[in-house]
Amino acid sequence: MKTELLHKYFEGNATEKEENQIVEWVESSAENKERFLKERLLFDATLFADDSAIQRKRRGPIYLYPLIAIAAMLAIVFVMDLPHMHKPQQQLSQTIRIPAGQRAQMELPDGSVVWLNSQTTLTYDEDFGKKDRKVNLDGEAYFEVAHNKKIPFYVQTEKIKVEVTGTKFDVCSYSGSNNFIARLIEGSINLMLANDKEEKHLSSLTKGKYFAMDNGKFRTGELTSNNALAWMQGIYYFDDVPFKELLEKIALYYNYKITVNNPKILENYRCTGKFKDLDGIEHILRVIQKDHPFTYEIDNEHNKITIE
Numbered sequence: 001m002k003t004e005l006l007h008k009y010f011e012g013n014a015t016e017k018e019e020n021q022i023v024e025w026v027e028s029s030a031e032n033k034e035r036f037l038k039e040r041l042l043f044d045a046t047l048f049a050d051d052s053a054i055q056r057k058r059r060g061p062i063y064l065y066p067l068i069a070i071a072a073m074l075a076i077v078f079v080m081d082l083p084h085m086h087k088p089q090q091q092l093s094q095t096i097r098i099p100a101g102q103r104a105q106m107e108l109p110d111g112s113v114v115w116l117n118s119q120t121t122l123t124y125d126e127d128f129g130k131k132d133r134k135v136n137l138d139g140e141a142y143f144e145v146a147h148n149k150k151i152p153f154y155v156q157t158e159k160i161k162v163e164v165t166g167t168k169f170d171v172c173s174y175s176g177s178n179n180f181i182a183r184l185i186e187g188s189i190n191l192m193l194a195n196d197k198e199e200k201h202l203s204s205l206t207k208g209k210y211f212a213m214d215n216g217k218f219r220t221g222e223l224t225s226n227n228a229l230a231w232m233q234g235i236y237y238f239d240d241v242p243f244k245e246l247l248e249k250i251a252l253y254y255n256y257k258i259t260v261n262n263p264k265i266l267e268n269y270r271c272t273g274k275f276k277d278l279d280g281i282e283h284i285l286r287v288i289q290k291d292h293p294f295t296y297e298i299d300n301e302h303n304k305i306t307i308e
Contacts, residue, residue, distance in 0.1 A: 001025050001032070006039045019126070023092060095123040098139070100255030101277060103234065108135075111146035112153065115232050118253040118277070119174070140172040142232055145187075160202070160213065161194040169205075170229055174252055180213040183223055230274065236284075237274040243292065246271045247307075254281040258305045265294050265307060281305070 110129035120139025134154040147166030155162040157173035167187025173180045184205040193200040227237040251258045
């Protein structure tokens with residue numbers, strides 16, 4: 001396979017015939033698949049490193065914040081969902097994973113802009129925007145969706161699906177947390193409880209409102225500020241949240257396992273404050289200690305924290 005054709009595919013300029021040709025080539029051997037992945041990584045590493053390339057209108061550029069080395073950027077992995085023999089028309093998919101302590105901004109093939117928070121995974125098909133616009137989200141993301149009434153935009157999370165035609169909103173849904181929140185900045189969205197068997201309409205949001213699910217219980221309300229979106233500027237804001245919830249969030253953001261050996265520490269204490277993501281998890285714990293006494297032991301080698 002010619003490198004020029006692969007680059008044409010990565011840029012989103014390949015014809016349908018060329019796309020099918022590449023899919024068949026990748027399927028034909030493990031060596032071809034390995035070469036495809038290497039070319040994909042080299043292509044995107046070049047895009048990150050070349051300032052002039054960032055200015056060109058390429059499909060799906062990604063910008064990491066704060067700036068880190070190219071080797072670390074490759075932690076954003078592009079994964080192929082190869083078609084099975086009985087599904088010859090299935091397309092390749094692209095998966096973007098954001099490392100702990102990082103954020104990223106990217107543009108989808110339809111022109112929609114997405115900000116991805118720490119420990120977030122976003123997946124979409126390579127033919128995204130041609131017949132449908134669906135992304136799968138595990139984590140937190142802010143979307144500015146390009147308007148297209150003919151092709152609605154869907155965000156599928158672990159339990160809830162968000163439908164929109166063009167708007168600005170934030171979704172936070174980390175797998176396994178049993179919590180979900182969508183905050184609408186502009187436009188309108190529909191939220192549905194989605195599983196393999198059916199979809200159930202839950203709520204329709206208009207500008208300035210939010211929808212949340214906490215351990216299976218639903219609630220809606222008015223947004224009182226945009227502080228919840230401060231993570232896009234590298235600030236983690238907590239507004240009167242239970243200490244347990246704060247610990248769960250920072251454990252996710254910084255990729256630590258936090259064990260609390262004294263459950264009483266979690267009782268009747270709520271946290272309000274804001275921290276820069278560069279401050280680090282230990283700085284956050286030291287600040288909270290001043291108002292809520294507890295001790296902790298940190299194992300940076302194994303990313304573990306024990307709180308007493």
